[in-house]
Amino acid sequence: MLRKSWWKILCVILLTYTIVAGFLGAVPAKPILNETIRNLYFHVGMWFAMMVLFTVSGIYSVLYLRTGKPVHDIYALEYAKGGILFGCLGLVTGSIWARYTWGAFWSNDPKQLGAAIALLIYFAYLVLRNSMTDMDKRARIGAVYNIFAYAMLFPTIFIIPRMVDSLHPGGMGNPAMDTKDIDPRMELVFWPGAVPGWALLGVWITTLRIRVELLAEKKLSHA
Amino acid sequence: MGLVLRAQDSTDGRPVQMADRLRADGKIYVVVAVLLTIFIGILAYVIRLDRKISRLEKK
Numbered sequence: 001m002l003r004k005s006w007w008k009i010l011c012v013i014l015l016t017y018t019i020v021a022g023f024l025g026a027v028p029a030k031p032i033l034n035e036t037i038r039n040l041y042f043h044v045g046m047w048f049a050m051m052v053l054f055t056v057s058g059i060y061s062v063l064y065l066r067t068g069k070p071v072h073d074i075y076a077l078e079y080a081k082g083g084i085l086f087g088c089l090g091l092v093t094g095s096i097w098a099r100y101t102w103g104a105f106w107s108n109d110p111k112q113l114g115a116a117i118a119l120l121i122y123f124a125y126l127v128l129r130n131s132m133t134d135m136d137k138r139a140r141i142g143a144v145y146n147i148f149a150y151a152m153l154f155p156t157i158f159i160i161p162r163m164v165d166s167l168h169p170g171g172m173g174n175p176a177m178d179t180k181d182i183d184p185r186m187e188l189v190f191w192p193g194a195v196p197g198w199a200l201l202g203v204w205i206t207t208l209r210i211r212v213e214l215l216a217e218k219k220l221s222h223a
Numbered sequence: 224m225g226l227v228l229r230a231q232d233s234t235d236g237r238p239v240q241m242a243d244r245l246r247a248d249g250k251i252y253v254v255v256a257v258l259l260t261i262f263i264g265i266l267a268y269v270i271r272l273d274r275k276i277s278r279l280e281k282k
Contacts, residue, residue, distance in 0.1 A: 003277060003280075012266060015262060016262070019255065019259055020255055020259070023251060023254055029238070029239035029240075029241050031239050034239060034241055035241055035242045208272055208273060208276060212276060215276070
């Protein structure tokens with residue numbers, strides 16, 4: 001599966017579509033946002049990709065705890081790193097967007113803070129792993145912590161920011177992707193193009209890293 | 224029922240400014256071209272990496 005081309009070609013097609021339709025397609029004219037509303041296809045795409053990658057990572061951590069196979073730990077680690085990459089890109093692109101719409105790169109907005117905390121929890125996963133020299137311990141404790149880190153994504157990013165006052169769409173109890181925030185013309189680019197496109201790119205980059213790790217492992221065991 | 228805020232309306236009644244000039248001048252295609260170039264560049268790197276790894280795995 002890692003070496004198959006079809007899903008990589010699909011990724012290229014979907015992202016090309018996202019970029020072209022993203023800028024040439026029609027969007028609603030909203031005050032304050034103006035053309036930046038197109039950032040939906042990129043900034044929000046990053047977060048969806050992150051969620052896919054962290055979900056896969058969590059699943060492999062559970063698998064590792066059940067099987068003890070090192071390959072599952074490698075998958076869990078690399079998918080977590082991929083999630084961290086896309087999460088950081090989401091946070092940075094969100095800050096850039098905020099600078100021109102909210103007036104500042106950082107407003108201590110609940111959503112910004114929640115996302116930052118969620119990522120810090122994942123950074124701690126990397127630090128935790130590196131603090132242990134015993135490989136089995138590292139993988140086992142890492143797996144348990146990874147599952148906790150995944151669970152923490154929900155209160156920090158999805159629950160608390162929506163319960164309190166927030167500049168970010170979704171604050172004060174309103175759903176973030178309702179008809180007020182996204183219109184049908186944009187949904188045609190976002191759901192079939194941006195979401196799977198960025199997610200597949202994240203998976204592609206992650207699987208490349210996994211293949212390199214597996215090669216290194218093989219080399220070590222044959223040395 | 225009260226106010227009906229349509230997509231084109233801003234809060235003070237003036238139409239919302241969009242990049243229509245950019246589109247009229249055809250400059251929007253420059254934006255698309257730049258982004259596609261960046262995307263193709265990154266893609267070329269990823270594909271090259273993928274092929275390199277495949278070769279190493281086959282050995």
